[in-house]
Amino acid sequence: xxxxxxxxxxxxxxxxxxxxxxxxxxxxxxxxxxxxxxxxxxxxxxxxxxxxxxxxxxxxxxxxxxxxxxxxxxxxxxxxxxxxxxxxxxxxxxxxxxxxxxxxxxxxxxxxxxxxxxxxxxxxxxxxxxxxxxxxxxxxxxxxxxxxxxxxxxxxxxxxxxxxxxxxxxxxxxxxxxxxxxxxxxxxxxxxxxxxxxxxxxxxxxxxxxxxxxxxxxxxxxxxxxxxxxxxxxxxxxxxxxxxxxxxxxxxxxxxxxxxxxxxxxxxxxxxxxxxxxxxxxxxxxxxxxxxxxxxxxxxxxxxxxxxxxxxxxxxxxxxxxxxxxxxxxxxxxxxxxxxxxxxxxxxxxxxxxxxxxxxxxxxxxxxxxxxxxxxx
Numbered sequence: 001x002x003x004x005x006x007x008x009x010x011x012x013x014x015x016x017x018x019x020x021x022x023x024x025x026x027x028x029x030x031x032x033x034x035x036x037x038x039x040x041x042x043x044x045x046x047x048x049x050x051x052x053x054x055x056x057x058x059x060x061x062x063x064x065x066x067x068x069x070x071x072x073x074x075x076x077x078x079x080x081x082x083x084x085x086x087x088x089x090x091x092x093x094x095x096x097x098x099x100x101x102x103x104x105x106x107x108x109x110x111x112x113x114x115x116x117x118x119x120x121x122x123x124x125x126x127x128x129x130x131x132x133x134x135x136x137x138x139x140x141x142x143x144x145x146x147x148x149x150x151x152x153x154x155x156x157x158x159x160x161x162x163x164x165x166x167x168x169x170x171x172x173x174x175x176x177x178x179x180x181x182x183x184x185x186x187x188x189x190x191x192x193x194x195x196x197x198x199x200x201x202x203x204x205x206x207x208x209x210x211x212x213x214x215x216x217x218x219x220x221x222x223x224x225x226x227x228x229x230x231x232x233x234x235x236x237x238x239x240x241x242x243x244x245x246x247x248x249x250x251x252x253x254x255x256x257x258x259x260x261x262x263x264x265x266x267x268x269x270x271x272x273x274x275x276x277x278x279x280x281x282x283x284x285x286x287x288x289x290x291x292x293x294x295x296x297x298x299x300x301x302x303x304x305x306x307x308x309x310x311x312x313x314x315x316x317x318x319x320x321x322x323x324x325x326x327x328x329x330x331x332x333x334x335x336x337x338x339x340x341x342x343x344x345x346x347x348x349x350x351x352x353x354x355x356x357x358x359x360x361x362x363x364x365x366x367x368x369x370x371x372x373x374x375x376x377x
Contacts, residue, residue: 002367003035005086007079007098009070011040011057016202017283018092018116021169023055028170028360030054039082041070058082069097076101083109088367091140094119096129099136110374112142112366114167117280117302118155130156137163141370144363146281147303153277165366169281170359173350176261176290185262193249196222197296197329198267200260200284203229206276208298208319210235215273215325216244221333223271226263228253264291268339269332272297272304275319279304289313289350294342296328313346 008022026036030053042048042059049058060072079101083089089111091098096119102111113136119129133156137143143157143164151157151164178186201207209225213235216223225235225248232250239248254260264270270288272279272295280302285295289308298319299305308314315332317324332339 001033001035002029002088002364002371003086004029004037004367005082005089006036006038006092007089007095007102008038008040008092009095010043011038011059012052014043017281020171020283021114021116022092024169024171024356025360025363026055027053028356029364031357032360032364034364037082037086039078041072047074069095071097076104080105087371088112090114090363090367092116093136094129094133096132100132103132103135103139107139108374110141110370111139112144112370113140114144114146115150115154115157117150117278120277141374142366144366147306149301149303149306150280153301167362167366168353168359169283169286170354170356171283171286171290172356173290173354175257176264176287178265181258182262182265185259186266189262189266193222193224193266195333196224196249196267197269197271197333198224198226198263198288198293199271199273200226200263200287201272202227203231203235205231206274206278208273208275210238211275211320211322211325212271212273213239213242213244213248214322215329216247217242218326219247219329219333221268222247222249224249224251224263224267226251226254226260261287261291264288264293267293269294269296269329269343271295271325271329273317273319273325274298274300274304276300277302282307285314286350286354289346289354292343292347294332294339294346296325296332308346309349313342313349 006026010019012023026038029036037056039058041062045061047061062070062072064071083105091113093113093115137160144167145151145164146169236250239245270293272282282304285307288295295308295314297304297314299316300319305316310316315328317328
């Protein structure tokens with residue numbers, strides 16, 4: 001039985017792309033009979049240990065946040081203690097403080113990393129982080145990336161291309177398939193809203209919701225906004241100012257997973273109008289695809305365009321171009337046969353490529369290879 005220590009920023013119930021991947025991967029590895037421990041930050045000043053779906057979780061007390069990094073005084077000591085009883089450490093990056101601490105762990109312990117994204121927002125942190133990440137990339141045995149674009153457009157990975165392995169992200173596809181309960185909720189949503197496009201995500205700047213609101217001026221259907229965040233009130237005001245408040249409906253955060261899935265099934269298509277490199281994959285695309293919905297996404301220099309297939313599952317538009325976004329939305333809304341065709345292609349691609357257990361097996365195979373090569377040296 002492989003003993004794997006995962007180190008991430010946070011863990012469920014905290015929501016986010018990295019947290020979703022970490023949770024599903026940890027649970028998938030448990031299905032493959034791995035012994036999985038997660039070390040992460042608590043979202044408050046209290047340390048906590050618990051067990052979810054067989055995954056042991058150590059949440060470290062947090063005393064502050066600095067440049068979006070949790071400050072956990074006992075991080076290194078806990079890392080060193082847990083590392084002694086594991087076969088391999090898996091770090092989810094970017095996570096600068098964890099990566100710095102990892103440099104001081106025993107070289108006998110193999111470390112792999114998943115490169116979720118470059119540091120793109122904090123310019124000051126980036127300058128401090130660059131020397132650390134170079135040392136860390138030399139230290140790790142394998143760099144795991146979900147798409148070719150993660151390597152192609154990275155500021156730091158290209159010199160370490162030979163260390164890179166591909167393993168795509170995945171979700172629990174079966175959870176998104178129609179059921180009697182989902183269909184009841186879906187019918188209620190359609191009765192209330194009629195035809196609509198769907199956005200799901202945190203309301204932060206890089207998600208491009210401002211562009212989406214601007215694009216709604218020249219469409220004759222609704223877009224439903226599911227999610228919360230610091231821009232919630234500002235975006236509602238923008239919708240009023242643009243004269244589209246009746247077409248832009250803010251649903252807020254949903255706590256019921258079945259209700260969220262029902263919204264996917266009820267919508268005509270998903271819109272992911274992101275404008276920044278912080279959006280490096282877009283897990284919501286997988287959720288829409290398995291619900292047989294086409295996606296409109298932006299052609300960012302990130303992994304986002306690689307999730308689907310352009311003009312088969314996904315329409316790609318230029319980031320920040322509200323007119324192009326309007327055109328793509330109108331194209332899908334007015335052509336039911338195109339929606340059905342793209343939705344079916346999206347569904348088939350999700351089944352083939354994005355199941356959570358497929359992700360877990362790909363990672364497991366990488367672990368076995370890394371451990372074997374480490375032992376042979």
